[in-house]
Every structure is written in structure tokens, then in C-alpha cells.
Amino acid sequence: xxxxxxxxxxxxxxxVFVLVAFNAAIPLMTVVNYSFQETFGNNVFAWEGxxxxxxxxxxxxxxxxxxxxxxxxxxxxxxxxxxxxxxxLTMPKKGWGVPVCLILMSMPLLIPWxxxxxxxxxxxxxxxxxxxxxxxxxxxxxxxxxxxxxAWFTTILMDVWHWTSLVVLLSYAGxxxxxxxxxxxxxxxxxxRWATFRYIELPKMKKVLTLAILxxxxxxxxxxTEPFVLTGGGPGNATAFLSIDxxxxxxxxxxxxxxxAMSLIYFFIVLxxxxxxxxxxxxxxxxx
Amino acid sequence: xxxxxxxxPTLYILFLMLPIYWLxxxxxxxxxxxxxxxSLWPREFTTENYVKIFTDSTWYMGYVNSIxxxxxxxxxxxxxxxxxxxxxxxxxxxxxxHLFFWLLTNRMAPPAVFALPFFQFYSSVNxxxxxxxxxxxxxxxxxxxAVWILEGFMSAVPKELDETAYVDGYSFNRFFFKIFIxxxxxxxxITMFFCFMFSWVELLLAKTLTATEAKPIAATMTRTASTxxxxxxxxxxxxxxxxxxxxxxxxxxxxxxxxxxxxGRV
Numbered sequence: 419x420x421x422x423x424x425x426x427x428x429x430x431x432x433x434v435f436v437l438v439a440f441n442a443a444i445p446l447m448t449v450v451n452y453s454f455q456e457t458f459g460n461n462v463f464a465w466e467g468x469x470x471x472x473x474x475x476x477x478x479x480x481x482x483x484x485x486x487x488x489x490x491x492x493x494x495x496x497x498x499x500x501x502x503x504x505x506x507l508t509m510p511k512k513g514w515g516v517p518v519c520l521i522l523m524s525m526p527l528l529i530p531w532x533x534x535x536x537x538x539x540x541x542x543x544x545x546x547x548x549x550x551x552x553x554x555x556x557x558x559x560x561x562x563x564x565x566x567x568x569a570w571f572t573t574i575l576m577d578v579w580h581w582t583s584l585v586v587l588l589s590y591a592g593x594x595x596x597x598x599x600x601x602x603x604x605x606x607x608x609x610x611r612w613a614t615f616r617y618i619e620l621p622k623m624k625k626v627l628t629l630a631i632l633x634x635x636x637x638x639x640x641x642x643t644e645p646f647v648l649t650g651g652g653p654g655n656a657t658a659f660l661s662i663d664x665x666x667x668x669x670x671x672x673x674x675x676x677x678x679a680m681s682l683i684y685f686f687i688v689l690x691x692x693x694x695x696x697x698x699x700x701x702x703x704x705x706x
Numbered sequence: 707x708x709x710x711x712x713x714x715p716t717l718y719i720l721f722l723m724l725p726i727y728w729l730x731x732x733x734x735x736x737x738x739x740x741x742x743x744x745s746l747w748p749r750e751f752t753t754e755n756y757v758k759i760f761t762d763s764t765w766y767m768g769y770v771n772s773i774x775x776x777x778x779x780x781x782x783x784x785x786x787x788x789x790x791x792x793x794x795x796x797x798x799x800x801x802x803x804h805l806f807f808w809l810l811t812n813r814m815a816p817p818a819v820f821a822l823p824f825f826q827f828y829s830s831v832n833x834x835x836x837x838x839x840x841x842x843x844x845x846x847x848x849x850x851x852a853v854w855i856l857e858g859f860m861s862a863v864p865k866e867l868d869e870t871a872y873v874d875g876y877s878f879n880r881f882f883f884k885i886f887i888x889x890x891x892x893x894x895x896i897t898m899f900f901c902f903m904f905s906w907v908e909l910l911l912a913k914t915l916t917a918t919e920a921k922p923i924a925a926t927m928t929r930t931a932s933t934x935x936x937x938x939x940x941x942x943x944x945x946x947x948x949x950x951x952x953x954x955x956x957x958x959x960x961x962x963x964x965x966x967x968x969x970g971r972v
Contacts (some may be wrong), residue, residue, distance in 0.1 A: 528952025
């Protein structure tokens with residue numbers, strides 16, 4: 419759409435600008451403030467320069483948390499995106515099945531995150547939970563509160579349970595926007611099921627899929643509540659992802675300086691990846 | 707192969723329902739039964755856990771608090787996002803692209819980063835432990851989202867609609883409220899759905915900004931778990947009840963979900 423140049427449009431944006439700035443700029447400045455200073459309580463501050471940043475960037479604790487975070491995000495993207503596409507492809511296109519599928523599949527998205535954690539805790543407990551009990555009954559030695567591998571398995575399964583539906587809904591919406599004429603053309607050309615998917619469905623879903631990956635990246639990179647309730651970051655530090663580690667540092671140990679520096683580095687990483695994605699998305703939009 | 711296509715969504719839905727069933731199953735059991743026996747359904751069926759929640763004000767007020775700030779937040783977010791989204795979809799102005807990306811970056815900010823400064827900030831303006839504080843803090847991620855979705859819907863409406871209305875002698879306000887808003891009603895519905903959803907499920911900020919007066923149900927659950935022993939049945943009942951508002955909201959927007967996702971590029 420060709421837009422008119424109109425500087426007065428700023429007036430429309432003012433409420434949003436004020437509300438978000440009120441919420442974002444002030445706390446962010448507080449964080450920046452802490453990140454360069456040492457505090458001894460009572461509002462006494464001493465300038466520390468970039469000491470906290472160096473300390474965080476060189477600390478093994480941060481490297482470990484970042485490594486776990488990247489591994490987690492990578493694994494869940496690798497599972498959720500193909501699985502979501504697969505389910506969307508097999509969903510009914512019309513009839514009573516559509517609302518049933520949509521309603522039931524959206525359910526996990528609307529459950530408060532700590533309830534998701536609590537629910538999976540109860541579900542996976544080795545003695546009274548369905549998952550834990552069943553796995554032990556068929557011969558696995560499963561205990562997510564003791565064994566790091568099991569904790570990872572449970573956390574990933576929980577995230578797949580929680581968020582795959584988002585990918586399904588997005589892909590489904592993308593598929594629905596394809597005109598029937600494309601499928602008819604493919605049929606006339608005798609295209610195989612794979613070719614139809616590869617050359618018609620996948621390109622048409624490109625936009626929503628980029629969005630799905632972007633949203634899943636952001637949210638899984640920020641994940642806090644669910645693993646906190648499920649495993650508390652344990653056993654040991656096995657599932658202490660970035661946010662969990664950060665909150666431990668800021669509110670648990672009250673190391674405000676290092677925690678603030680870590681917040682900024684953390685935010686910067688998320689921002690960088692999202693900026694790359696956003697630029698790619700906008701480029702695609704201009705092209706199409 | 708086509709014949710067995712229905713199997714995939716069916717199995718997936720089964721997988722989704724299992725943990726939910728387990729939670730509900732637990733909520734109808736007595737604490738002794740939960741700890742001592744493993745059973746697929748409650749042997750001694752009890753509604754004691756639910757009775758406790760509906761008669762104890764620290765429990766049911768949690769729901770009232772959660773719903774209150776969620777509704778506040780939804781109203782504030784959509785009301786503020788409507789004119790802004792209109793501006794982004796119709797006009798070019800100085801710094802529009804940068805502003806749009808800046809808004810989105812707030813959706814990307816990890817709430818854990820903001821928890822502590824938020825606490826200090828809202829305490830210093832005397833808003834700590836109020837519904838409005840939580841509602842305002844959730845604007846951080848809900849307003850950018852609302853602007854993003856609404857902008858998608860508004861851009862799908864041809865600009866000729868605006869121009870025709872002005873030619874017909876409509877003032878801007880009359881056009882916006884009488885014609886434009888009804889045209890994108892579905893989009894507003896979807897936006898409200900997402901704002902409600904993200905405000906309802908968020909806990910970290912809601913918990914940090916409240917103590918007693920506005921404590922959300924989710925926080926009540928975690929605190930009860932740590933103070934009065936581990937009453938799994940009660941916890942399960944409280945958890946089961948948190949699913950209901952979401953389920954009601956989904957039911958109302960079921961026809962728009964797929965369409966909304968596509969148009970609103972969420």
C-alpha cells in the first residue's frame with residue numbers, strides 16, 4: 419500500500435510511545451546504571467566501569483548457562499517446527515473437525531506458565547505421575563529430579579507440549595491461504611506429494627514460518643517459569659537456563675552489578691538475532 | 707495413506723490432553739491417596755479441594771485479582787494500540803520504521819531482565835501491589851504485540867475505504883468509530899485474545915509486583931506450595947481452575963483463530 423507522508427500521525431502513536439517508554443526506558447536505564455557501578459546498599463554507588471561486563475563475559479558460569487540455553491533453543495526448534503508443519507498438513511480443512519482441533523490444540527497456550535510447570539511436575543513424577551510411572555514400568559530408570567538427562571528430556575517434552583500448537587496454528591493459517599487453483603495445477607502436472615509440498619506449500623508458508631521461528635526463538639530464549647517450577651534449574655545446574663541463572667544472581671544473591679551486566683548482554687544477544695530475522699522478514703515482504 | 711491422515715492430529719491431541727487429564731485426576735483425589743497409591747482415576751472421589759478453594763478468600767481472590775489485571779491490561783493495550791496501528795498502516799512519518807522495531811524489541815526483552823527494576827520503579831511511584839501496576843507492566847510486551855497484529859489487519863483493508871468515507875463527508879472520528887472499527891472487528895477480537903492470553907499466563911512480573919492485595923492465582927499456588935507443605939490435590943485443583951478462563955476465551959474466538967493468525971501475521 420502506498421502510504422501518505424503525514425507527520426501528524428505521531429499524535430496517534432503518542433499513547434503507545436508513552437506507555438511503552440514508561441515501562442521499558444526507565445527500568446532499562448536502571449539496569450544500565452547498575453551495570454557500571456558497585457553498590458553497598460543505602461544508595462551508595464561507586465563507579466566500576468566495564469568491570470562487571472568483563473567478569474560476566476569471562477565467567478564459566480555464564481558460558482555454561484549460555485551453552486545450555488543455545489542447546490535447548492536449538493533442540494526445541496528442531497522438534498517443534500517440523501512437527502508443527504506435519505500436524506498442520508494432516509489437519510482437516512473443513513467440517514466439524516476444524517473447530518475441535520483448533521480449540522483443543524490451543525489449550526496448552528492458555529494455561530499459566532507456572533501451572534504448566536506444576537502440571538508436568540505431577541505428570542512426570544516417577545512414583546505417582548503417569549509419565550514417570552509408565553517409563554519406569556516398561557523398564558527405564560527414569561527420575562527427572564535426580565538425573566540430568568531425564569530432567570532435560572522432561573523439560574524438552576514439556577516445551578514441545580506447550581508450544582508446538584503455536585507452530586501448528588501458524589502453519590495451518592499459511593496453508594489455508596493457498597488458493598485451490600495451485601493444487602489443481604499441481605495435480606494436472608502430476609506432481610508428487612513431496613513436490614507439491616516443496617514447491618507450493620512450503621514457499622507459501624515461508625512468511626508464517628519465519629514468524630514461527632522468530633517467536634519460538636524469542637520465547638524459548640527467555641524461558642523461565644516452566645523449568646523453574648518443573649526442575650528449579652536442577653538437578654545441580656543441569657537445566658539452569660539464562661533467565662533462571664540471572665534471577666538467581668539478581669534476587670537470590672543480590673549481586674546487582676554483575677546481574678545487570680548479564681541482563682544487558684543477554685538482551686543484546688536476543689536483540690541481535692531478532693534484528694537479523696526482522697530484516698530478512700521485511701526484505702521478503704518488500705519482494706512479494 | 708490418505709485414509710490414516712486423521713491419526714496424526716488425533717495422536718497429537720491425545721498427547722496434549724494427557725497431562726491435563728492427569729492434573730484433573732489429581733484434583734479429585736485426597737492427599738493420602740495421591741501420596742500412597744498410583745491410580746489412573748480417583749478411587750475415593752472427593753471435591754474437598756475445590757470446596758476449599760471456593761470458600762477460602764486467599765484462594766478465590768487470587769482468581770479475581772488475575773482476571774482483574776488481565777482485563778485492565780487487555781483494555782489499555784487495545785485502546786492505545788488502535789490509533790498507533792492505524793498510523794503505522796496508513797501514514798509515513800519521521801522515524802516510523804525505527805519506532806516499529808523499537809516497539810518489537812520490547813516484546814523480545816526477557817522479563818527476568820526487568821523484574822528487579824520494575825519492582826523498584828513501581829514501589830517508588832506507590833503503585834506496588836495494585837492491579838494497575840501489573841496491568842501497566844504487562845503493556846511492555848502486549849502493546850507491541852497488539853500494534854503488530856492490528857497493523858496487519860488494518861493494512862489488509864484497502865485505503866479506498868478511508869478515501870470514500872471522506873468524500874462522503876465523514877469526519878475522521880466518525881469514520882474511525884462508525885466504519886473502520888466495525889470493518890476490523892475480527893482483528894480486534896484476535897488482538898484481545900492474544901493480549902488476554904499473554905497477560906493471563908505471565909507470572910514473573912505479576913508475582914514481583916504484588917504482595918497481598920493484587921496477588922495473582924498463579925503466585926498463590928507457588929506460595930502455598932512452599933508454606934503449608936505440599937498439598938498436591940489442592941494445587942492440582944487450583945491449576946485445573948486456571949484452565950477454564952482460557953478455554954472460554956478460545957471458544958469465543960474459535961472461528962477467527964486460523965484466519966487471525968494469517969492476516970494478523972502473529
